[in-house]
Amino acid sequence: MRILIVGSGGREHALAHRLASEGNEVVCAPGNAGTALVAENVAVNADDVTGLMRFVEQQRIDLTVVGPEAPLVLGIADAFQESGHPIVGPSASAARLEGSKAFAKAFMARHEIPTARFSGFRRGELNDAIAYVRSEGAPIVIKASGLAAGKGAVVCLDLASAESTLREMLDGESFGTASDEVVVESFMEGEEASVFVLCDGVDYVMLPGAQDHKRIGDGDVGPNTGGMGAYSPAPVLTKSVLERVRHTIIEPTLSGMVEEETPYAGFLYVGLMIDAGGNPRVVEYNCRLGDPETQVIIPRIRSRLTDLLTACAEHRLGGITAELDDRSAAVVVVASNGYPASYRKGYPISGLDDVGGVATVYHAGTAESDGRVVTNGGRVLGITGLGQTLQEALSHAYDGVARIAFEGMTFRRDIGRKGLARSIS
Numbered sequence: 001m002r003i004l005i006v007g008s009g010g011r012e013h014a015l016a017h018r019l020a021s022e023g024n025e026v027v028c029a030p031g032n033a034g035t036a037l038v039a040e041n042v043a044v045n046a047d048d049v050t051g052l053m054r055f056v057e058q059q060r061i062d063l064t065v066v067g068p069e070a071p072l073v074l075g076i077a078d079a080f081q082e083s084g085h086p087i088v089g090p091s092a093s094a095a096r097l098e099g100s101k102a103f104a105k106a107f108m109a110r111h112e113i114p115t116a117r118f119s120g121f122r123r124g125e126l127n128d129a130i131a132y133v134r135s136e137g138a139p140i141v142i143k144a145s146g147l148a149a150g151k152g153a154v155v156c157l158d159l160a161s162a163e164s165t166l167r168e169m170l171d172g173e174s175f176g177t178a179s180d181e182v183v184v185e186s187f188m189e190g191e192e193a194s195v196f197v198l199c200d201g202v203d204y205v206m207l208p209g210a211q212d213h214k215r216i217g218d219g220d221v222g223p224n225t226g227g228m229g230a231y232s233p234a235p236v237l238t239k240s241v242l243e244r245v246r247h248t249i250i251e252p253t254l255s256g257m258v259e260e261e262t263p264y265a266g267f268l269y270v271g272l273m274i275d276a277g278g279n280p281r282v283v284e285y286n287c288r289l290g291d292p293e294t295q296v297i298i299p300r301i302r303s304r305l306t307d308l309l310t311a312c313a314e315h316r317l318g319g320i321t322a323e324l325d326d327r328s329a330a331v332v333v334v335a336s337n338g339y340p341a342s343y344r345k346g347y348p349i350s351g352l353d354d355v356g357g358v359a360t361v362y363h364a365g366t367a368e369s370d371g372r373v374v375t376n377g378g379r380v381l382g383i384t385g386l387g388q389t390l391q392e393a394l395s396h397a398y399d400g401v402a403r404i405a406f407e408g409m410t411f412r413r414d415i416g417r418k419g420l421a422r423s424i425s
Contacts, residue, residue: 001024001025001062001063001306001310002024002025002026002027002059002060002061002062002063003019003024003025003026003027003061003062003063003064003065003306003309004026004027004028004029004052004055004056004059004061004063004064004065005019005026005027005028005029005031005035005039005064005065005067006028006029006046006052006064006065006066006067006068006071006076007028007029007046007066007067007068008028008030008031008032008035008046009032009067009068009291009364009365009379010034010291010292010294010295010333010362010363010364010379010381010382011067011068011288011289011290011291011292011294011295012028012031012032012035012067013032013034013035013038013362013363013364014294014295014298014299014362014382015065015067015289015294015298015305016028016031016035016038016039017034017038017298017360017362018298018299018301018305019065019305019306020038020039021038022304022305022306024306025040026038026039026040027039027040027041027042027059027061028040028041028042029041029042029043029044029045029046029052029055030042030043030044030045030046032363032364032365032366032367032376033363033366033367033368033373033374033376034361034362034363034364034366035363036368042055046066046067046068046070046071047070047071047074049071049074049075049076049079052064052071052076053079053080053083053085056080056085057083057085061085062086063086063087063088063309063310063313064080064085064086064087064088064089065087065088065089065309066087066088066089066266066288067288067289067291068288069095069098069099069147069286069287069288070147071089072089072090072092072095072098072099072266072287072288073092073095073096073098073099073147073287074092075091075092076089077089077090077091077092077095077265077266078091078092086310086313086314087313088265088266088267088309088312088313089265089266089267089287089288090264090265090266090268090287091262091265093262094257094262094263094264094265094266094287095287096262097253097264097268097285097286097287098147098284098285098286098287098288099146099147099287100145100146100181101143101144101145101146101152101183101284102120102145102181102183103145104284104285105118105120105183105185106120107256107260108282110256111252111253111255111256111259112252113248113249113252113253113256113282114248114249114279114280114281114282115185115281115282115283116141116185116186116187116188116273116281116283117185117186118183118184118185118186119132119183119184119185120145120181120182120183120184121166121170121181121182121184122170122180122181122182123170123171123179123180123181124170125170126166126167126170126171129166129170129182129184130163130166132184133156133159133162133163133166133184134159136184136186137159138156138157138158138159138161138162138187139155139156139157139158139187140156140162140184140185140186140187141153141154141155141156141184141185141186141187141188142154142156142162142165142166142169142182142183142184143182143183143184143185143284144169144175144178144179144182145178145179145180145181145182145183146175146177146178146179146180146181147178148175148178148179149226151223151224151225151226151340152175152178152179153224153284154224155187166182166184169182170182188273188275188281188283189273189275189276190273190274190275190276190281191211191236191273191274191418192211192212192271192272192273192274192283193209193210193211193234193236193237193272193274194209194210194211194212194234194269194270194271194272194290194293195207195209195237195242195245195250195269195270195272196208196209196210196267196268196269196270196289196290196293196297197250197267197268197270198266198267198268198308198309198312198317198322199254199264199265199266199267199268199312199317200265200311200312200314200315200316200317200318201258201263201264201265201315202254202258202263202315202318203317203318203319203320204250204254204268204317205308205317205320205321205322206242206246206250206321206322207297207301207322208232208233208296208297208300208301208324209232209233209234209237209242210230210231210232210233210234210290210293210296210297211230211231211232211234211236211418211419212227212229212230212290212292212293213227213228213229213230213412213415214227214228215228216228216335216339216340216412217412218412218413218414219414223340223341224340225335225339225340225378225379226291226340226378226379227290227291227292227293227333227379228292228332228333228335228379228411228412228415229292229330229331229332229333229411229412229415229416230290230292230293230295230296230330230331230415231296231328231329231330231331231390231393231394231415231416231419232293232296232297232300232328232329232330233300233328234419235390235419235422235423236274236418236419236422237274238278240278241274241278241280244278244279244280245270245272245280248280249270249272249280249282250268250270253268253270253285254268265312265315266287266288266312267287267288267289268285268286268287269285269286269287269288269289269290269293270282270284270285270286271283271284271285271286291364292331292333292362292364292379292382295329295331295360295362295382295384296329296330296331296384297329299325299329299360299384299386300324300325300327300329301322301323301324301325302322302323302324302325303321303322303323308320308322327386327387327388327393328386328387328388328389328390328392328393329384329385329386329393330384330385330387330390330393330394330396330397330415330416331362331382331383331384331385331397331415332382332383332394332397332398332400332401332411332412332415333364333379333380333381333382333411333412334379334380334381334382334383334401334404334409334410334411335378335379335380335409335410335411336365336375336377336378336379336380336408336409336410337407337408337409337410338378338408339378339379339410340378343378343408344375344408345365345367345374345375345376345377346369346374346375346376347374347375347406347407347408348372348373348374348406349366349372349373349374349375349380349381349404349405349406350404350405350406351403351404351405352373352404354403355383355400355403355404358385358396358399358400358403359383359384359385359396359397359399359400360383360384360385360400361381361382361383361384361400361404362381362382362383362384363380363381364377364379364380364381364382365377365378365379365380366380366381374406375406380406380409381404383397383398383400383401383404384397384400385397385398385399385400389423390416390419390420390423391416391420391423393416394415394416394420397415398413
């Protein structure tokens with residue numbers, strides 16, 4: 001098959017790497033220096049729906065897989081489906097589960113899906129939002145409703161920081177139009193984890209779960225990022241917890257979307273908070289695979305990914321299950337100094353050829369310049385290790401990280417800490 005992957009991050013490199021290994025001819029738009037090793041890169045931006053449509057029609061693409069959320073919210077799946085081009089990704093209406101946190105929270109309330117208590121506010125309602133925060137108390141969570149590259153949620157430990165965050169979002173410009181509306185929700189105690197399903201509008205296939213590390217610093221300190229590492233499976237997602245997730249969250253979500261005449265087809269990522277009793281509540285929905293979670297999910301899928309994606313696009317997932325690898329996978333993200341704020345690009349990366357056999361390198365923010373691979377983003381690489389245990393997978397990943405170098409390289413040294421603690425207990 002000729003498969004187009006839309007996007008340029010580590011998630012897209014992981015997808016391209018796997019689909020190429022299954023004998024497909026893979027094209028990435030726009031891709032990165034890593035995808036260029038296993039696929040053809042084309043200079044079409046991920047949010048250029050018209051350009052992508054033109055390319056698919058000219059190049060006889062058999063299937064398109066969308067990586068990031070922005071083109072999905074823009075309606076790429078609608079446009080492709082109307083023109084008869086198979087695509088894996090939800091419609092713009094269904095993608096509102098990520099594109100509008102206010103919509104998602106109201107949807108959960110309508111369908112009795114467990115989540116935190118919340119209220120929404122728009123620009124011009126700052127005083128009402130502050131009054132609500134004062135009535136609720138701290139800690140409290142404030143989220144930009146729109147797309148904010150995974151960085152729009154702020155956990156406020158005191159009222160002063162909550163009011164400051166509200167002013168920044170509703171009166172300031174830091175989040176742009178993403179904070180034209182905000183969601184204020186109660187703080188949920190517990191441990192975060194993520195589940196992933198592939199849906200065809202009616203039926204779904206469970207994929208491996210994972211646990212991400214959002215904060216920039218060791219010990220979960222500092223600002224939120226797009227994700228600094230992940231591992232799969234996540235010990236907190238026990239069989240009993242996953243069954244609760246299926247029956248109280250996944251299935252009500254999909255049936256609710258059908259009921260509201262916006263059936264969900266594509267990857268659905270549900271961020272969860274698991275309390276001490278094993279009860280899951282929804283932190284957020286995402287309308288695509290996570291990054292860096294994809295880099296640990298894909299290696300653990302033993303079924304042919306091409307077949308799963310084709311069945312999804314053809315709405316015939318009923319009766320299909322994904323065979324999973326029992327091994328653990330862990331990815332450590334290496335980033336540019338200064339991320340998630342400002343950082344410099346263009347630094348040569350050394351050691352990439354030394355990682356093979358120990359771990360797998362997935363490129364994210366990279367480019368080629370004068371025959372060398374250089375940094376081209378905040379999150380530069382994801383180094384993924386596999387092992388019989390989480391500890392072994394982490395050892396392989398960190399061994400791979402030790403072989404990589406570029407100016408200003410930074411990474412967390414405590415990926416998998418919570419999983420290891422649960423494995424030992």
